[in-house]
Amino acid sequence: MPLALLALTISAFAIGTTEFVIVGLLPTIAADLGVTLPSAGLLVSLYALGVAVGAPVLTALTGKLPRKILLLSLMVLFTAGNLMAWQAPGYTSLVAARILTGLAHGVFFSIGSTIATSLVPKEKAASAIAIMFTGLTVALVTGVPLGTFIGQHFGWRETFLAVSSLGVLAFVGSLVFVPASIRHTPPASLLQQLQVLRQPRLLLVYAMTAVGYGGSFIAFTYLAPILQRLGGFGESAVGAVMLVYGISVAIGNIWGGKLADRRGPVSALKIIFLGLAAVLLVLSFTASNPWLVVLTVLAWGAVAFGNVAGLQVYVVQQAERFAPRAVDVASGLNIAAFNLGIAGGAWGGGHIVEELGLVHTGWIGALVVLAAFGLTALSGRLDRLDPRPAALKGSGVRVAAH
Numbered sequence: 595m596p597l598a599l600l601a602l603t604i605s606a607f608a609i610g611t612t613e614f615v616i617v618g619l620l621p622t623i624a625a626d627l628g629v630t631l632p633s634a635g636l637l638v639s640l641y642a643l644g645v646a647v648g649a650p651v652l653t654a655l656t657g658k659l660p661r662k663i664l665l666l667s668l669m670v671l672f673t674a675g676n677l678m679a680w681q682a683p684g685y686t687s688l689v690a691a692r693i694l695t696g697l698a699h700g701v702f703f704s705i706g707s708t709i710a711t712s713l714v715p716k717e718k719a720a721s722a723i724a725i726m727f728t729g730l731t732v733a734l735v736t737g738v739p740l741g742t743f744i745g746q747h748f749g750w751r752e753t754f755l756a757v758s759s760l761g762v763l764a765f766v767g768s769l770v771f772v773p774a775s776i777r778h779t780p781p782a783s784l785l786q787q788l789q790v791l792r793q794p795r796l797l798l799v800y801a802m803t804a805v806g807y808g809g810s811f812i813a814f815t816y817l818a819p820i821l822q823r824l825g826g827f828g829e830s831a832v833g834a835v836m837l838v839y840g841i842s843v844a845i846g847n848i849w850g851g852k853l854a855d856r857r858g859p860v861s862a863l864k865i866i867f868l869g870l871a872a873v874l875l876v877l878s879f880t881a882s883n884p885w886l887v888v889l890t891v892l893a894w895g896a897v898a899f900g901n902v903a904g905l906q907v908y909v910v911q912q913a914e915r916f917a918p919r920a921v922d923v924a925s926g927l928n929i930a931a932f933n934l935g936i937a938g939g940a941w942g943g944g945h946i947v948e949e950l951g952l953v954h955t956g957w958i959g960a961l962v963v964l965a966a967f968g969l970t971a972l973s974g975r976l977d978r979l980d981p982r983p984a985a986l987k988g989s990g991v992r993v994a995a996h
Contacts, residue, residue: 601767606729608760611737618742632944642937644696653704661776673761679754735840742833804935809962811939842895850900859908860974877956
């Protein structure tokens with residue numbers, strides 16, 4: 595494995611950790627800054643909005659910059675954002691730091707795949723991308739539980755200091771090992787990207803993505819307070835539960851990809867969305883039982899991100915049929931849809947917590963995920979009514995996490 599690819603993987607690990615570690619620290623941050631849980635939940639929403647905006651907009655605006663310079667600039671921005679969070683004097687400054695870090699996240703994953711593929715022979719391109727994105731999976735399994743442990747034992751600010759040190763490590767690795775001359779095709783302009791949004795069938799896939807993830811994050815954003823206030827777990831146990839969740843996610847990602855290959859994306863997505871809705875509904879009944887809630891979280895992880903592969907494959911298939919000149923743009927916008935769903939789910943979950951209580955996030959999230967199931971079934975029906983062939987054959991599929 596080229597050392598430059600390892601540097602990209604470390605970057606992905608650092609970014610994945612800073613995105614999701616906030617979930618395990620929400621009660622700690624809310625108590626320390628004197629804000630409500632819904633206000634703390636906005637730290638998840640606004641980060642995701644930063645990713646959603648950063649991916650298409652900043653990638654287009656920075657299209658002419660040399661890739662290595664852009665990559666190094668992003669890791670400087672990422673590190674600066676986490677250092678800002680470490681030293682944030684209050685809630686507002688922490689929000690600004692999260693948005694700044696989210697912007698770096700969005701652009702990194704937009705350019706990361708092209709950089710990774712430039713480092714290896716063409717026949718190993720898919721493997722290079724997969725290796726880089728293992729950084730996200732490993733972050734869920736190790737980075738998030740470890741970051742939660744640091745935050746609960748040494749203070750939440752120290753978690754961001756630790757993540758910023760990962761940013762420095764990734765910067766140095768990229769500086770030393772990533773070649774200066776990386777060929778790249780300038781990304782699509784904002785106008786070209788907007789053309790994709792004129793295709794109703796692609797908008798339907800983006801709605802499936804956003805609604806499906808929004809439903810899950812209604813509850814997932816508030817997993818730590820659910821475990822502590824309803825399940826009776828102490829702070830130190832939350833990190834262990836997050837570890838269980840992360841391991842389950844890693845297994846679920848593999849299972850979801852194989853299911854999409856075997857059954858086709860629409861059938862796989864319907865199965866996964868139904869499973870996710872069932873788990874979220876069960877959560878409303880098991881949240882107050884320590885053993886049952888851990889089992890529920892274990893099942894939740896298995897289906898929470900298992901739809902990533904299916905959704906990415908499906909959006910590429912639809913783009914090949916309805917926007918064959920903008921397949922990469924369509925795929926990238928689906929990543930924005932993931933994060934819009936996360937932002938909306940975290941925001942909606944905050945209102946549910948404030949108005950109804952933590953226990954209601956589960957069943958309401960289940961209803962939202964069922965809406966994603968309905969959209970998927972509708973899209974599959976439309977496919978059968980209009981079975982036009984894909985305009986591009988053998989174009990390949992870029993499967994990426996948000």
